[in-house]
Amino acid sequence: MESILSTGLIGLSLGTQYAMIAIGFTLIFGIMGVINFMHGGGYAIGGYLTFALVSVVGLPFWIAVIAAALGTAVIGYLIEVFFVDKWASDHTASMLITMGIYMISTTILIMIFGPEPVSGFSFPIRGAFRFAGLYLPYSTAIVMAVCTVVILAMFWLIYRTRYGISLRAMADDRDCATAQGIRPSVMFPMAFALAGLTGGLVTPILSLDAHLGEGQLLKAFIVVILGGLGSVGGATIAAFLVGMVEAYSSVYLGGSRGALVLFVIVLLILLVRPAGLMGRETRKA
Amino acid sequence: MKPRRERDLNVDIWGIVVIAAFLLVPLLGRSPLTLSLGHQVVIGITAAFAVYIMERMNLLAFTVPAFMAIGGYAAAMLATNGITSLPILMLVALVVPMIVALPLGLVVLRLKGVYFIFFTFILNEALQVVIFETPGLTGGANGIAGIPPASFMGQSLSTLPLLTAVTVVTGIVAGILTLLVTHRFRAEFSAIQDNQTLAQSLGVAVWKYRTIGFIASAGISGLAGFALVNMLSTAHPSSFTSMSAVQYVAYAFVGGKTTILGSVVGASLLVTMSNLFSAQGMLSSALFGLLLMSVVMAAPGGIVGEIRKRIERMRLNRLRDRT
Numbered sequence: 123m124e125s126i127l128s129t130g131l132i133g134l135s136l137g138t139q140y141a142m143i144a145i146g147f148t149l150i151f152g153i154m155g156v157i158n159f160m161h162g163g164g165y166a167i168g169g170y171l172t173f174a175l176v177s178v179v180g181l182p183f184w185i186a187v188i189a190a191a192l193g194t195a196v197i198g199y200l201i202e203v204f205f206v207d208k209w210a211s212d213h214t215a216s217m218l219i220t221m222g223i224y225m226i227s228t229t230i231l232i233m234i235f236g237p238e239p240v241s242g243f244s245f246p247i248r249g250a251f252r253f254a255g256l257y258l259p260y261s262t263a264i265v266m267a268v269c270t271v272v273i274l275a276m277f278w279l280i281y282r283t284r285y286g287i288s289l290r291a292m293a294d295d296r297d298c299a300t301a302q303g304i305r306p307s308v309m310f311p312m313a314f315a316l317a318g319l320t321g322g323l324v325t326p327i328l329s330l331d332a333h334l335g336e337g338q339l340l341k342a343f344i345v346v347i348l349g350g351l352g353s354v355g356g357a358t359i360a361a362f363l364v365g366m367v368e369a370y371s372s373v374y375l376g377g378s379r380g381a382l383v384l385f386v387i388v389l390l391i392l393l394v395r396p397a398g399l400m401g402r403e404t405r406k407a
Numbered sequence: 408m409k410p411r412r413e414r415d416l417n418v419d420i421w422g423i424v425v426i427a428a429f430l431l432v433p434l435l436g437r438s439p440l441t442l443s444l445g446h447q448v449v450i451g452i453t454a455a456f457a458v459y460i461m462e463r464m465n466l467l468a469f470t471v472p473a474f475m476a477i478g479g480y481a482a483a484m485l486a487t488n489g490i491t492s493l494p495i496l497m498l499v500a501l502v503v504p505m506i507v508a509l510p511l512g513l514v515v516l517r518l519k520g521v522y523f524i525f526f527t528f529i530l531n532e533a534l535q536v537v538i539f540e541t542p543g544l545t546g547g548a549n550g551i552a553g554i555p556p557a558s559f560m561g562q563s564l565s566t567l568p569l570l571t572a573v574t575v576v577t578g579i580v581a582g583i584l585t586l587l588v589t590h591r592f593r594a595e596f597s598a599i600q601d602n603q604t605l606a607q608s609l610g611v612a613v614w615k616y617r618t619i620g621f622i623a624s625a626g627i628s629g630l631a632g633f634a635l636v637n638m639l640s641t642a643h644p645s646s647f648t649s650m651s652a653v654q655y656v657a658y659a660f661v662g663g664k665t666t667i668l669g670s671v672v673g674a675s676l677l678v679t680m681s682n683l684f685s686a687q688g689m690l691s692s693a694l695f696g697l698l699l700m701s702v703v704m705a706a707p708g709g710i711v712g713e714i715r716k717r718i719e720r721m722r723l724n725r726l727r728d729r730t
Contacts, residue, residue, distance in 0.1 A: 347521075378536045396519065
């Protein structure tokens with residue numbers, strides 16, 4: 123029983139991380155129509171910036187994480203302004219451009235930090251909660267708490283503010299919303315800040331290497347099509363579903379079989395609901 | 408001026424002629440580097456054809472590596488069991504992915520827009536897991552090594568020039584099949600590409616033509632997989648990663664996604680440049696990324712598309728001057 127509950131906690135933790143990545147990804151697509159292959163790169167950059175600010179500059183971990191999220195947001199803004207804005211209406215062109223940027227960013231990370239995974243980068247708080255046979259490391263609990271707060275803040279922003287309403291108007295009819303003076307140019311920085319924050323928090327617990335982005339991108343794809351494109355609520359539900367399935371299937375079936383179970387579930391859900399759990403008719407591809 | 412259909416056919420035939428010209432590589436060049444580059448370019452072209460077929464219906468498919476793996480592994484299993492005849496291996500590499508694509512297409516083609524794109528991307532990962540989980544059949548993480556080369560009329564095609572010739576012949580077959588499919592169903596594919604809903608309302612059986620395109624694309628991918636496996640004499644999951652799908656899309660897009668010649672030009676340019684960049688070691692990936700971005704931003708219609716646009720503009724100017 124304890125094992126089942128502990129695995130559930132791992133699933134929740136994975137779910138919050140995937141939600142952070144997927145919300146940014148789904149917002150960029152839903153509002154701008156861009157398939158952002160650089161999104162996973164934002165996660166890796168967040169991790170490396172945090173690592174550099176802690177180990178080279180000597181900043182305290184928490185300040186380094188916030189600075190890394192802001193730094194990643196700036197990178198996102200520059201990418202949007204200089205490379206994406208003009209090509210946003212063409213899915214394939216914007217996808218290939220962000221793919222090119224991802225290749226360049228990965229090379230830069232390798233040139234600066236080397237091709238091997240970073241060693242000696244760990245979460246500053248050790249220890250774990252132990253209660254009635256349950257086990258939860260403090261680091262995981264803190265990451266879950268921070269991610270939950272950020273996810274709730276995103277919900278508030280999207281569904282409870284005028285700014286959120288204008289963003290959703292942009293998702294419904296980009297041309298009309300642009301004519302009303304609404305600009306989506308804060309989307310990339312916001313999404314990159316989420317990815318960078320997640321990278322800064324999670325990579326000290328898991329691992330940090332330059333190619334991390336590819337795995338994160340794949341997870342974002344799975345979560346976003348399960349949840350329904352452009353749906354923040356759908357992405358969040360799907361992220362927890364994926365986290366849970368991954369945790370239980372990895373523990374009880376083994377690594378790659380667990381992944382297979384996930385793919386089968388995705389396939390079955392899409393058979394019943396081709397637009398995902400909370401999706402609607404999508405933009406043309 | 409010739410009608411658009413005839414001009415497109417001419418451009419596509421030129422695409423096949425250019426691939427056929429790659430037969431000169433094993434005839435003239437003996438350098439392993441040249442032969443290896445020829446191999447890679449033609450495999451890239453063949454894989455780009457699979458993307459091109461789907462693009463003709465406005466569908467961006469990332470399934471190429473998955474079907475390459477199915478075709479490549481099917482041929483590898485046959486060859487390691489003693490059947491090395493080139494026509495049989497090519498037929499198996501073509502047909503097995505098509506058979507797999509039929510039921511899969513019934514599910515995948517229900518998805519619209521970006522759901523289709525993302526799901527086809529995920530399919531590659533699913534297939535990788537299947538390969539890892541079936542070591543008895545596919546060799547698992549080790550793959551299938553020591554695959555005997557294809558043979559023709561009892562003659563083993565094992566030397567480097569002959570291996571290259573096999574790859575080029577596979578590319579020519581793939582090119583001809585692509586030409587046949589895209590021109591036989593040109594009107595239907597174009598109607599779907601322009602407006603799927605309108606096409607459906609005018610009586611075009613959209614699901615039927617999308618399925619035909621998907622199956623044809625799977626078969627062409629399988630041929631590319633066979634060429635790759637035959638060249639490496641190994642079928643390994645690392646040869647068919649999800650990210651390689653983006654490269655094949657890039658080949659078709661950079662060259663120009665509206666013609667067969669576009670795939671040929673795009674793959675030839677990007678594979679050659681990628682090989683040149685590999686001399687720069689660590690920087691090669693960044694240089695490739697930079698090239699990809701530059702070409703996409705400078706020529707949004709692809710290289711062939713931009714050239715055709717300029718030629719047509721010149722023709723129109725000349726006509727205007729005459730009148």
